[in-house]
Amino acid sequence: MQKPKGHIxxxxxxxxxxxxxxxFGDLHILKGVDLDLFQGxxxxxxxxxxxxxxxxxxxISGLLNADSGSxxxxxxxxTNIAEKTLQQLRLNIxxxxxxxxxxxxxxxxxxxxxxxxxxHKGLRRAEIDNAVETVLDAVGLSQTINQMPSELSGGQRKRxxxxxxxxxxxxxxxxxxxxxxxxxxxxxxxxxxxxxxQQRYKTSSIIITHDMTCAKQTGDRMAxxxxxxxxxxxxxxxxxxxxxxxxxxxYDYNFIQ
Amino acid sequence: MxxxxxxxxxxxxxxxxxxxxxxxFISLYKIYLFLAKFFKEVFLPPYEWNEVMKQMxxxxxxxxxxxxxxxxxxxxxxxxxxxxxxxxxxxxxxxPGLVSIAIMRALAPLVTALIxxxxxxxxxxxxxxxxxxxxxxxxxxxxxxxxxxYLVCTRIIASSIAxxxxxxxxxxxxxxGSYLNxxxxxxxxxxxxxxxxxxxxxxxxxxxxxxxxxFFGFTIGVVSCYQGYYxxxxxxxxxxxxxxxxxxxxxxxxxxxVIIVQVAGWFR
Ligand SMILES: Nc1ncnc2c1ncn2[C@@H]1O[C@H](COP(=O)(O)OP(=O)(O)O)[C@@H](O)[C@H]1O
Ligand SMILES: [Mg+2]
Numbered sequence: 001m002q003k004p005k006g007h008i009x010x011x012x013x014x015x016x017x018x019x020x021x022x023x024f025g026d027l028h029i030l031k032g033v034d035l036d037l038f039q040g041x042x043x044x045x046x047x048x049x050x051x052x053x054x055x056x057x058x059x060i061s062g063l064l065n066a067d068s069g070s071x072x073x074x075x076x077x078x079t080n081i082a083e084k085t086l087q088q089l090r091l092n093i094x095x096x097x098x099x100x101x102x103x104x105x106x107x108x109x110x111x112x113x114x115x116x117x118x119x120h121k122g123l124r125r126a127e128i129d130n131a132v133e134t135v136l137d138a139v140g141l142s143q144t145i146n147q148m149p150s151e152l153s154g155g156q157r158k159r160x161x162x163x164x165x166x167x168x169x170x171x172x173x174x175x176x177x178x179x180x181x182x183x184x185x186x187x188x189x190x191x192x193x194x195x196x197x198q199q200r201y202k203t204s205s206i207i208i209t210h211d212m213t214c215a216k217q218t219g220d221r222m223a224x225x226x227x228x229x230x231x232x233x234x235x236x237x238x239x240x241x242x243x244x245x246x247x248x249x250x251y252d253y254n255f256i257q
Numbered sequence: 258m259x260x261x262x263x264x265x266x267x268x269x270x271x272x273x274x275x276x277x278x279x280x281x282f283i284s285l286y287k288i289y290l291f292l293a294k295f296f297k298e299v300f301l302p303p304y305e306w307n308e309v310m311k312q313m314x315x316x317x318x319x320x321x322x323x324x325x326x327x328x329x330x331x332x333x334x335x336x337x338x339x340x341x342x343x344x345x346x347x348x349x350x351x352x353p354g355l356v357s358i359a360i361m362r363a364l365a366p367l368v369t370a371l372i373x374x375x376x377x378x379x380x381x382x383x384x385x386x387x388x389x390x391x392x393x394x395x396x397x398x399x400x401x402x403x404x405x406x407y408l409v410c411t412r413i414i415a416s417s418i419a420x421x422x423x424x425x426x427x428x429x430x431x432x433x434g435s436y437l438n439x440x441x442x443x444x445x446x447x448x449x450x451x452x453x454x455x456x457x458x459x460x461x462x463x464x465x466x467x468x469x470x471x472f473f474g475f476t477i478g479v480v481s482c483y484q485g486y487y488x489x490x491x492x493x494x495x496x497x498x499x500x501x502x503x504x505x506x507x508x509x510x511x512x513x514x515v516i517i518v519q520v521a522g523w524f525r
């Protein structure tokens with residue numbers, strides 16, 4: 001499927017990162033990362049395993065602290081943010097975890113309700129049910145409402161994970177390897193879902209992936225994390241117009257022979 | 258300094274001692290932060306009573322069978338084993354009083370706490386540990402749902418309430434075990450037995466036991482939540498969290514037992 005054109009506003013940066021550094025002990029992961037995410041855009045982040053892609057989006061969502069640099073998300077500086085403000089900011093950030101991170105002990109319905117009822121007190125039962133049904137419908141899994149996460153397939157879990165973030169109607173979506181470990185047909189479905197979310201919920205997204213089809217189908221722009229920095233950014237064709245053997249294999253492995 | 262090893266004559270030795278000490282202080286500091294966070298959050302609404310009730314029910318269900326069985330057997334065996342010594346002095350009528358002091362002052366809270374440390378501590382450690390490892394806690398965190406309050410505060414409160422209740426129940430069951438043996442041995446009637454049981458007990462005994470049980474319950478809750486909540490990533494993190502919960506909780510329970518008995522002694 002060809003990627004539908006997003007309505008991107010290049011004058012409006014929803015995430016702006018400058019000189020971000022992060023180390024774990026002697027392990028220097030992020031070495032001065034600069035990155036912008038524009039309003040309405042799907043930005044694909046590529047990079048080898050262990051390069052710190054997950055670390056990057058965990059810093060954006062305040063799960064990890066940066067060592068230095070600035071990370072501005074929707075006008076808030078998350079490297080130096082009050083607990084309350086972070087709490088509010090997080091309602092605008094949807095995080096789709098690599099392993100979906102569904103709550104094992106809760107049904108699909110409870111999983112979806114959980115962020116809603118805990119952030120908005122005093123909602124009526126009908127409002128909650130309505131919200132749950134809407135997001136379940138958006139990810140095409142209405143029939144699973146009473147199932148437990150353990151009864152779902154990998155692709156279904158991924159979609160429920162995405163639905164669970166959509167219920168708070170976030171402005172930003174962070175997808176951590178959304179197609180990893182899924183069969184090709186399910187991958188295409190997830191790619192379509194990511195694009196649908198972009199259109200329907202007007203989100204700006206960062207999509208971490210190794211899957212070039214996913215990158216090509218969902219991304220408006222690519223950024224490749226090499227050696228702790230984003231050394232190549234641009235359109236799909238631009239970033240791969242290179243002989244750099246740290247970059248070529250991503251493309252070659254997925255599309256050739 | 259870039260590389261501490263380069264100037265050190267015994268890098269291995271010094272490093273491991275320094276690292277061990279550093280780790281200890283870091284974990285003490287982390288436990289301090291954990292407790293501080295608990296006391297900061299626990300008094301703020303909403304109070305999550307539903308979740309607390311659910312957790313109390315879980316704690317009860319998980320340990321009920323074993324606690325009943327153990328309590329009964331402890332009462333029965335303790336009575337049986339005390340009889341020969343007392344019989345030497347022709348003082349078998351002291352049995353109920355002796356047994357009730359032992360059980361009410363020491364055994365009921367201790368037995369309950371040790372069993373709960375095993376059953377409840379390990380399951381809370383494993384449960385929260387696996388939620389940490391599979392990033393469910395992170396998922397709660399990023400959706401603004403305050404997992405600490407929802408998962409940790411509720412469990413600590415629940416075990417601080419449930420363990421004392423279970424301890425009272427164990428005291429009762431143990432006395433039943435004891436009565437069974439007394440009935441078989443001396444044929445004492447139940448009312449006489451009960452009168453003999455309560456005669457040597459003072460209010461301070463109950464109070465001290467109850468306070469002890471609350472401390473034990475709090476300890477089990479804090480230790481197992483801490484271990485689970487900060488479990489290492491990776492599947493082995495879950496097992497380690499469960500195991501460390503039990504070992505640490507039991508160790509602390511024994512320490513507290515000794516300290517509280519000392520302190521209670523001053524009031525008696
Ligand atoms: N909480 C953490 N503590 C210590 N090291 C970490 C932590 N999170 C990630 N790392 C390390 O940082 C590196 C980058 O991890 P990650 O961002 O998950 O890589 P990826 O690009 O594959 O997503 C890895 O070497 C990982 O071991
Ligand atoms: Mg990753």
